[in-house]
Amino acid sequence: MRWLRWLLPGLFGLLALGGWEWVVRAKAIPPYILPGPVLVARTLVRDWDSLSVSLAVTLQITFAALAVAAALGLLLAVLFSQSRLLELSLFPYAVVLQVTPIIAVAPLIIIWVEDVRVALLICAWIVAFFPILSNTTLGLNSTDRNLEDLFRLYGASRWQKLWRLRLPTALPYFLAGLRISGGLSLIGAIAAEFVAGTGGAASGLAYRILEAGFQLQIPRMFAALVLISASGILIYLALSLLSHLLLRRWHDSERS
Amino acid sequence: MSLVSLQGVTRRFPRGALALEGLDLDIEPGEFLAVLGPSGCGKSTMLRLIAGLDAPDAGTIAAPGLARQIGFVFQEPTLMPWASALCNVALPLELAGTPRRAAEAQAAAMLARVELQGFEHSYPRALSGGMRMRVSIARALVTRPRLLLMDEPFAALDEITRFRLNNDLLALWRELRCTVVFVTHSVFESVYLAERIAVMRARPGRVVAQHLVPAAERADPEFRTSAGYAAHCRAVSHSLSLAMERA
Numbered sequence A: 001m002r003w004l005r006w007l008l009p010g011l012f013g014l015l016a017l018g019g020w021e022w023v024v025r026a027k028a029i030p031p032y033i034l035p036g037p038v039l040v041a042r043t044l045v046r047d048w049d050s051l052s053v054s055l056a057v058t059l060q061i062t063f064a065a066l067a068v069a070a071a072l073g074l075l076l077a078v079l080f081s082q083s084r085l086l087e088l089s090l091f092p093y094a095v096v097l098q099v100t101p102i103i104a105v106a107p108l109i110i111i112w113v114e115d116v117r118v119a120l121l122i123c124a125w126i127v128a129f130f131p132i133l134s135n136t137t138l139g140l141n142s143t144d145r146n147l148e149d150l151f152r153l154y155g156a157s158r159w160q161k162l163w164r165l166r167l168p169t170a171l172p173y174f175l176a177g178l179r180i181s182g183g184l185s186l187i188g189a190i191a192a193e194f195v196a197g198t199g200g201a202a203s204g205l206a207y208r209i210l211e212a213g214f215q216l217q218i219p220r221m222f223a224a225l226v227l228i229s230a231s232g233i234l235i236y237l238a239l240s241l242l243s244h245l246l247l248r249r250w251h252d253s254e255r256s
Numbered sequence B: 001m002s003l004v005s006l007q008g009v010t011r012r013f014p015r016g017a018l019a020l021e022g023l024d025l026d027i028e029p030g031e032f033l034a035v036l037g038p039s040g041c042g043k044s045t046m047l048r049l050i051a052g053l054d055a056p057d058a059g060t061i062a063a064p065g066l067a068r069q070i071g072f073v074f075q076e077p078t079l080m081p082w083a084s085a086l087c088n089v090a091l092p093l094e095l096a097g098t099p100r101r102a103a104e105a106q107a108a109a110m111l112a113r114v115e116l117q118g119f120e121h122s123y124p125r126a127l128s129g130g131m132r133m134r135v136s137i138a139r140a141l142v143t144r145p146r147l148l149l150m151d152e153p154f155a156a157l158d159e160i161t162r163f164r165l166n167n168d169l170l171a172l173w174r175e176l177r178c179t180v181v182f183v184t185h186s187v188f189e190s191v192y193l194a195e196r197i198a199v200m201r202a203r204p205g206r207v208v209a210q211h212l213v214p215a216a217e218r219a220d221p222e223f224r225t226s227a228g229y230a231a232h233c234r235a236v237s238h239s240l241s242l243a244m245e246r247a
Helices: A002-026 A037-046 A048-082 A084-099 A102-112 A116-140 A145-153 A158-196 A205-214 A218-247 B043-051 B085-095 B100-113 B129-141 B159-176 B187-193 B215-219 B227-246
Strands: B004-012 B018-027 B032-036 B058-062 B070-073 B147-151 B179-184 B196-201 B206-212
Touching: A002 A037, A037 A048, A037 A218, A048 A084, A048 A116, A048 A158, A048 A205, A048 A218, A084 A116, A102 A116, A102 A158, A116 A158, A145 A158, A145 B043, A145 B070, A158 A205, A158 A218, A158 B085, A205 A218, B004 B043, B018 B043, B018 B206, B032 B043, B032 B187, B043 B070, B043 B147, B043 B179, B070 B129, B085 B100, B085 B129, B100 B129, B129 B147, B129 B159, B159 B187, B179 B187, B187 B227, B196 B227, B206 B227, B215 B227
Parallel strands: B032 B179, B032 B196, B070 B147, B147 B179
Antiparallel strands: B004 B018, B004 B058, B196 B206
16 A cells, blocks of 8 residues: 555656646647646756756755754743743744735845845744744643653752653654744745845746746746755655654654 | 651642542551542542642641652553653653663663563553553652552553552562552452552542451462452442442
């Protein structure tokens, strides 16, 4: 049954791509309206040099944002778990940050922050940060009551309780948040790039899409899109693997 | 002198109902005491008070010289799922500052005592319910506590596993000579295990009857199937039904 999991979506994808190519050819649809997958693949190979540079730029911002989101989200969640007062005062603002559409805030951030890459990083971070914070906070507060009692009975210090009880309890929650944030940081980076619209050497994939759109190079637009989707899938798979490796020995979600 | 002495202990639930009222109970050093009562009679509350996990609203709990040398076994095995059996058992020692190697050596010895050699590196998920409870007991005993508090530890286990664990627990108690307070709602279990049975009533909880099972009778290997055992069970059942009528 395991191979079906890969075979079925693979077959479906091939079928869809074949159908797409067939429609484009049969109806003679011009490539500036809808290019076929073969042309998109060819463009991807032809333009790889410039597209790969942009991919690297976007991925750099994505990974930096994810790393900062993970570190700050975890740190803040730990602080919240240590001080209910702090959690009550700050958590609503984290929600505000989360519910405000990044597209609406990005122009401001890009005006305020001089370095465009830092501005993009901040935008992507804002989008990616919340799932890690809220999941980890939930995890840190989900400790088994009896285990809490046990730690109290043996006179565990605050630090021992955090390190040996609360953080391990929160780990599966943190990893689930990280998996969501991985995709979100890519979305945040792309959205911010669209708003910033920076050209030149430091431009990411979103700018390539804008540029290709202006020049009616629709196959190139699709090629950039393929790269973005592939990156998102790889990020998700990598984070799932990380989660599997860390939880496989003990967590119920990893029961085969 | 008693190891722990509870005098007039009263404890309210958060919503104001009385969990315990005027509870008097002395726990003697080295004894195996069973506390028997219907559910909701405050047995668990009493254990938490003795363990210092909760404080009484009125009355006193004196434990001169006990110095918190207490082991606690919960109704559930309450193991850390992310840690191996060995790490779970070593936890109390490590929390007290014992270096890891020494703690793990003692933990391994205690696991062997509860017949879990070879399972040191198994995670709780991979162990059966009975084995998990053995790990939990090993963890409670690894600090060599003077008082072992057990809160219906075998209630969720099947009958066969429960019988085995009862026997193993008695053997451990005879070997380690610590004081055991064993909360249960099973008359048969209490008579089989304990030298003394305190029967509690509910709402509000307090001890209403005590029953002794002489050591000479308990020493008989056939005790569980003897006429004496049945007579004790009948007598304790009778006290329990009286206690429940009063509630």
